Amino acid sequence: MNVLSREQYTARYLNQLPRVLTSQSISKNRLHAGAASGAFVKLLPGCYVEDTQLPSAHLPTYMQVNERAKLQLAAGIVGLREDEALSHWSAGIAWDLPWYGTDTRVHILRTDCKGLPRTGTAIHTSINKPYLVTTPDGITLTNLEQTVVHLAAASHPSVGLAYLDHAQRIGASAMSLRTVCDETLVRGRAKVQRLIGLSVNNSDSAKESECRYWLYKARVENVETQYRVDTELGTFYADMWVKDTPLLFEYDGESKYSDDPRALFKEKQREDALRAAGFVVVRVTSRHLNNPERFMIEVRHRLTSHNYSVPAKGGRQVP
Template sequence: MPDSQVMPTLRAALRAGDLIRVARGAYVGAEALAVATPEGAHLLRARAILATRPGEVVASHTTGAVVWGLPVEHEALDRVHLMRSAPIGTTRKHESHTVHLFAGEGCAVTAGGIPVVPVALAVVGTALLRGTVEGVCAADAALGKGMVTPGQLDDWVERSRRIEGVAHAREAVRRASPSADAPSESRGRLVLEDLGYVVVPQFKIVGPGFVYYGDLYLPELGVVGEVDGRGKYTGDATVLYKEKRREDDIRSLGYGMVRFPWGDLFKPHVMDQKVKRAARGHPPRPGRVKTPRSPVTGCPHGRTVGRTVILQPERSGRRITIRPTVLGPALRRSSSRTRPRR
C-alpha cells in the first residue's frame, strides 16, 4: 500500500473499531484482543509496542514473566513493562507502558521471536514490581520447570541491589521452592509459614493401593492442607468423586485434612483457625520427618535459614516427647511438649 494511503486507511480502521491503539504507533486488532486470554492480550500489546522500537527495548519484569509462561496476577497485566537493551536513556513511564533502565550485560535474549530478559531477571523484576508473594510464585514456577537455577536468581538479585524493592526480590528468592505445583500452593505455603507453621510442599503419602501428594503438609500437627485454586474443580461429578475418595484415603492413614479455597489465601486468620480445627485429634505422627531440601537455601522446606525445625522424637516408657530443635545462631533455643502415647 502506498504511504499516502496508510494513514487514511489506519484512521478508518480506528473509527470502525477494527483496530485498538495501545501506544504511539502501536495498534492491535480489536477482534484478536477480544478473544485472547488476559496473558494473550498482554502479549499482543507488548508485541505491538516492541515492534515500534526494534533493537531498543526488550520485554521485562511482569511482561517478561508472561513471555516465559510464568504466573502473573491478572491485575498486573494492564501495563506493559520493557527494559532498555543498552545503557542509554532514563526510565520513562508512558500511558500504557513503562521503559526501565538497562540492567547490565546479558539482560537481552530472545524467546519465541520476542526480545525479552532472561528468566531469572524476569522473576527478580516481578518481585521488584509486585512484591514478595508474586515473586515467590514466579520463582517457584521457574525452579519447578527447570528454567532457572538458584545461582542465577541470586546473581540478578545482587545486580539489582540498588533498585527500589530489592528487599522483596531477595526475600522471594530466599523462600522459593521448586516443589510448588501451582501459584495457589505457593501463596498458601507462604501464609502458613508466616503463621509459624513448618510446611512441606508436595508431601508424598503412601497407603494400601494408592500414592498421593499432599499440597501442604504440616508435620508438627499431622495435617495435610489442600489448596483449591480458582480452576481446580469443573463441576464434573467424576472429578468430585475422585477428590472425595482421595481425601477419605488420606484420612484413613490418620492425617488431619483441611481445604483452603482461593479466598482463604488472603485471610491468614481463617487459615489458622482451619488448621487448628483439623489438628484436633490428630497428634504429630511419630518418627523423624524427612523433608525435601530447598535448592535455594539448602535447608528443609517449611522454614528458612535460621528458623528450620526438624522433629526429633524421643521415647521414654509410655510417653513420646517431640523436641523441635531450632537451628541457627539467632534462635538458639529448644522447646518440648509431651504427649501421651496413643
C-alpha cells in the same frame, strides 16, 4: 519428542501474539478508515488491532485484563529499540509466568537513561545487559531469572514466592536466582533473597505457593511440599505437610472439579484414604487466601490442637 529450550519456547509464544496493524503493514488510508469505522482499535500510538481480536466481554475480568496485556505487548514489540528489552510483566507474559494485577503497560528495560517516555509503556533502566536474551526472531527480553526477580521485587511477598516457585519448576535454580538478585536488583533485594530461601521447585500452582507463604507467615516451620503418602488405594502426593503433625494442607482451585464429572468422587476417595492413613486433610480455597489474617489464626488453632508448638517470635525470616 523434541524439547524446546526456554528461549525457543518464548520465541514461539511471542510469534503467537495478535497481529498488530501499523502504517508499515497496511496503507495509512486503510488504517485511518478502519480506525474511524471501529474495525481497528488503537492499542498504542500508531499501533492498531482488528476489533475481533479484543477479549470477549463474556470472559472473567481477570482474563480480559490478561488478554488486553497480550495485545499491548504485541504493540509494544513493534516500537522496541535495539538498546531495549521487554521486562517485568511484559517479559513475564512471554515466559508464560502466572500474571496478577491490572497493569497492562508494556514494561521496557533500557541499558541507559536516554530517550523520552512513550505512551503505554513503563521504562526501567539497568546497566546489566549480559542478562538480556534475544530470541531467534530478534525480540529482546530479560531472561527468566531476571524477569522473575523483577516481578518478585515488585509484588506482594506471597505473589513473589509464587513467581520464584514457578521459575524453579521450569528450570531456574535457586543459585542462579540469588546471583541475578545480587547483581541486578537495587530495591527489594533483601526481600527477594529471603523469598528465594523459601522457594521450592515442586509446587504445583501459584495458589499453592501463596498458601505456603501464609503458613510460613503464621510461623509454621518444616513444611514439606508434594509429600508422598502410601495408602490402601495407592500412593498420593499431598500439596503440603507440616512435619511432626498429621496435618496435610491441600489447595482446591475453582476449576479443579469442573473438567471431570467424576473428579469430586475421586477426590473424596483420595481424602478418605489419606484420613485412613492417619492424616487430617485441611482444604484451602481462594476464600482463605483472600482473608490471610483469619486463615493464619485458623492454622495456628489447628496446630495447637495437634500439640504443635507455634513459636511466638523468631524462626525463619518471612518478608
